[in-house]
Amino acid sequence: MKSAALFAAIFLACTAAAQSPAAQPSTAQTPHYNVYAxxxxxxxxxxxxxxxxxxxxxxxxxxxxxxxxxxKGDNGHTILLDAGFQRGIDDLKEFEPFTFIRPDSALLKxxxxxxxxxxxxxxxPHWDHADGLNLFPNAQVYMQKEDYxxxxxxxxxxxxxxxxxxxxxxxxxxxxxLAGKLTLVDGDNKEILPGITVYxxxxxxxxxxxxxxxxxxxxxxxASDNIWVYYSLDHMLPPSEGGTWDNAGFVKSMQRMKxxxxxxxxxxxxxxxxxxxxxxxxxxxxxxxx
Numbered sequence: 657m658k659s660a661a662l663f664a665a666i667f668l669a670c671t672a673a674a675q676s677p678a679a680q681p682s683t684a685q686t687p688h689y690n691v692y693a694x695x696x697x698x699x700x701x702x703x704x705x706x707x708x709x710x711x712x713x714x715x716x717x718x719x720x721x722x723x724x725x726x727x728k729g730d731n732g733h734t735i736l737l738d739a740g741f742q743r744g745i746d747d748l749k750e751f752e753p754f755t756f757i758r759p760d761s762a763l764l765k766x767x768x769x770x771x772x773x774x775x776x777x778x779x780x781p782h783w784d785h786a787d788g789l790n791l792f793p794n795a796q797v798y799m800q801k802e803d804y805x806x807x808x809x810x811x812x813x814x815x816x817x818x819x820x821x822x823x824x825x826x827x828x829x830x831x832x833x834l835a836g837k838l839t840l841v842d843g844d845n846k847e848i849l850p851g852i853t854v855y856x857x858x859x860x861x862x863x864x865x866x867x868x869x870x871x872x873x874x875x876x877x878x879a880s881d882n883i884w885v886y887y888s889l890d891h892m893l894p895p896s897e898g899g900t901w902d903n904a905g906f907v908k909s910m911q912r913m914k915x916x917x918x919x920x921x922x923x924x925x926x927x928x929x930x931x932x933x934x935x936x937x938x939x940x941x942x943x944x945x946x
Contacts, residue, residue, distance in 0.1 A: 687731035688872040695941035697722035719929030739788035779880035780864035801840035806862035858882035
């Protein structure tokens, strides 16, 4: 009887301790992030919207820019969405003339050194977004698993689609994987870092992704090339031929994007120079998305 009473007392004490506030797991607060668009290349001639948007007007044009997006957290993470490109890519000839500063040099305007970058979210592996990966030696790279598989495999088989891919970038991705510095994200609606969730569906490449950043004040959606320009978003039009594997899916993805943010102004396309007039300027070629 005494043993039974003692067991009951111990059980009740342990149950009370487990239910006490001190024993409950603490709820981590969402980090505060500042989000910046950082231009590193700028086409000197405007480009027709018909080049970028299916059935887009031939009489209208835009300023086409190349950029990376910096996500600076108060949690020790200094993140890039995409890594830009370097010189020496044959496809660059299509965009001449343009001004250029290497992406890591552009970030120095914000006092961000290449070694400061802890993570890179790769929206897709086209050369203008992936060729700068080796500039940031400390970064863990996040890429969609299906995009990776096609990029290093099927794209180079007979009948594959390797347009926009650079072989030197494929080798870089393979080396990152071998070094344990590549995280393969398996599918849609995945929180890969605190307050940062990636989504799929646009199929700009085999399975491209975009990111929603909960800044602590609002949600910023970095579409990258899952929307090239504002005109596509405003008129719900897919990109021109070759811009997606699935026109209907691309439009459906844009419709979904509008449900993921409180204000469509926080949906940021990948190449529209208007970004640098719509948000507050921090430095030459840099705006804060707020």
